[in-house]
Amino acid sequence: MNTSSRKPLRLALLGCGSVGSQVVRLLREQADDLTARTGAEIELVGVAVRRPDLQRDAEVPRELLTTDAVGLVSRGDLDLVVEVIGGIEPARSLILTALENGASVVTANKALLAEDGSTLFAAAEKANRDLYYEAAVAGAIPIIRPLRESLAGDRVRRVLGIVNGTTNFILDKMDTLGSGFAEVLEEAQALGYAEADPTADVEGYDAAAKAAILASLAFHTRVTAADVYREGISEVSASDVASARDMDSVVKLLAICELRDGPNGPAVSARVHPAMIPRSHPLASVRGAYNAVFVESEAAGQLMFYGPGAGGSPTASAVLGDLVTVARNRLNDVRGPGESAYAQCEVLPMGDTLTRYHVALDVDDRTGVLAAVAQAFAEHGVSIQTVRQEGHGDDAQLVVVSHRATDAALSATVEDLRARDFVHDVSSVMRVEGDS
Numbered sequence: 001m002n003t004s005s006r007k008p009l010r011l012a013l014l015g016c017g018s019v020g021s022q023v024v025r026l027l028r029e030q031a032d033d034l035t036a037r038t039g040a041e042i043e044l045v046g047v048a049v050r051r052p053d054l055q056r057d058a059e060v061p062r063e064l065l066t067t068d069a070v071g072l073v074s075r076g077d078l079d080l081v082v083e084v085i086g087g088i089e090p091a092r093s094l095i096l097t098a099l100e101n102g103a104s105v106v107t108a109n110k111a112l113l114a115e116d117g118s119t120l121f122a123a124a125e126k127a128n129r130d131l132y133y134e135a136a137v138a139g140a141i142p143i144i145r146p147l148r149e150s151l152a153g154d155r156v157r158r159v160l161g162i163v164n165g166t167t168n169f170i171l172d173k174m175d176t177l178g179s180g181f182a183e184v185l186e187e188a189q190a191l192g193y194a195e196a197d198p199t200a201d202v203e204g205y206d207a208a209a210k211a212a213i214l215a216s217l218a219f220h221t222r223v224t225a226a227d228v229y230r231e232g233i234s235e236v237s238a239s240d241v242a243s244a245r246d247m248d249s250v251v252k253l254l255a256i257c258e259l260r261d262g263p264n265g266p267a268v269s270a271r272v273h274p275a276m277i278p279r280s281h282p283l284a285s286v287r288g289a290y291n292a293v294f295v296e297s298e299a300a301g302q303l304m305f306y307g308p309g310a311g312g313s314p315t316a317s318a319v320l321g322d323l324v325t326v327a328r329n330r331l332n333d334v335r336g337p338g339e340s341a342y343a344q345c346e347v348l349p350m351g352d353t354l355t356r357y358h359v360a361l362d363v364d365d366r367t368g369v370l371a372a373v374a375q376a377f378a379e380h381g382v383s384i385q386t387v388r389q390e391g392h393g394d395d396a397q398l399v400v401v402s403h404r405a406t407d408a409a410l411s412a413t414v415e416d417l418r419a420r421d422f423v424h425d426v427s428s429v430m431r432v433e434g435d436s
């Protein structure tokens with residue numbers, strides 16, 4: 001039922017997979033509410049897919065499906081386009097064509113925004129159309145709008161969070177059920193959490209793209225995925241998870257973005273890597289595919305955003321929220337805040353970052369080894385917080401946790417230890433975050 005007297009807004013959907021099919025479902029189930037909130041009916045006029053005959057989670061009238069995505073976004077009568085194909089191409093060309101043809105765009109595509117957001121924002125500005133992307137970071141959690149709008153008058157210093165649902169799901173199951181990596185990854189894929197190529201999740205590319213987007217918004221600069229230091233979870237072993245448990249900690253894949261003083265003024269650092277965090281830290285209780293983002297700003301202090309970080313339905317909720325906003329803007333002939341005027345801050349290298357290391361060494365079981373290990377740390381200016389011996393004889397292991405030092409000094413220490421004759425193996429190295 002059209003509860004508005006205004007002409008319907010014409011919407012094209014690009015992609016109808018995990019997210020797109022839930023967008024279709026919500027558009028249908030909440031049609032009247034959406035019309036009431038927007039001020040006009042949103043009419044779905046086409047859905048671009050690769051395989052039109054595939055069975056989908058939502059019923060899509062066959063006549064709306066097309067494999068001609070270019071033809072769909074070029075038709076010239078669209079008001080709104082939702083892009084949920086993912087990846088760089090053809091998504092970038094399709095979004096640019098949609099904007100050039102007068103449509104406002106909502107996308108969930110963090111990979112594209114983190115690689116070439118500046119081209120897209122410039123195109124949106126030129127076309128005088130909106131480009132919204134709340135779903136691109138942390139699924140259903142409202143984090144883009146708070147950073148772009150609510151905190152625009154404050155100075156954000158740090159953003160720290162768990163922003164990938166798939167890896168959090170895997171690490172959580174490894175910790176709580178002792179599950180194997182491959183088996184849990186398959187489960188995450190079946191639940192629609194993982195990217196089309198799950199390497200993007202497992203190797204930290206997805207989280208790095210989200211970190212780039214968060215850093216850009218938080219610090220009003222342009223940070224790309226290539227600027228973000230990245231390590232994934234493929235090297236995290238059951239024994240790393242067990243070591244964390246011994247320290248009353250858990251392993252999480254963290255994204256950390258900071259505004260720092262650089263040699264030439266304000267500078268940013270952005271990194272994604274697994275880290276041990278104490279079980280008492282709020283991020284340790286983020287379970288399954290949930291995400292959480294802490295924002296620290298000068299005036300507001302600490303803010304925490306928490307919720308489902310992946311999955312078709314939660315992500316579609318964020319897409320629909322954007323859709324209502326851009327539709328309202330469209331009807332009122334206005335645009336939301338643009339991002340094309342961001343300045344360029346220096347991006348600091350990972351080596352300058354202050355962090356702590358947890359290092360497990362298989363060593364000779366003889367007098368003097370402990371002192372020699374402490375000496376190796378001291379030679380790089382790194383002090384040790386705790387050291388613990390586990391096992392004896394051939395199984396002797398030292399587990400060292402450092403105090404805070406630069407990542408460069410810590411990684412040089414580890415390289416140095418690898419070369420020492422009393423060290424048989426450096427069996428585990430992991431950063432420690434979330435406490436002093």
Ligand SMILES: NC(=O)C1=CN([C@@H]2O[C@H](COP(=O)(O)OP(=O)(O)OC[C@H]3O[C@@H](n4cnc5c(N)ncnc54)[C@H](OP(=O)(O)O)[C@@H]3O)[C@@H](O)[C@H]2O)C=CC1
Pocket residue numbers: 014015016017018019020048049050051052054067069083084085086087090108109110111135136137139192193194195196309310311312315
């Ligand atoms: N899944 C999630 O939890 C989240 C995903 N996102 C982002 O949302 C986007 C979509 O993700 P998701 O739904 O999981 O991905 P899926 O792989 O499930 O769906 C992708 C859709 O795009 C279609 N498609 C692929 N290539 C083309 C093409 N060349 N032309 C037309 N259609 C094409 C596919 O068609 P067909 O079905 O015929 O194969 C499919 O319907 C991505 O950018 C992702 O990063 C963001 C937050 C969470």
Ligand SMILES: N[C@@H](CC=O)C(=O)O
Pocket residue numbers: 136137138139163164165166167193194195201206309310311
């Ligand atoms: N693959 C992503 C989906 C949401 O962004 C994730 O697991 O977080």
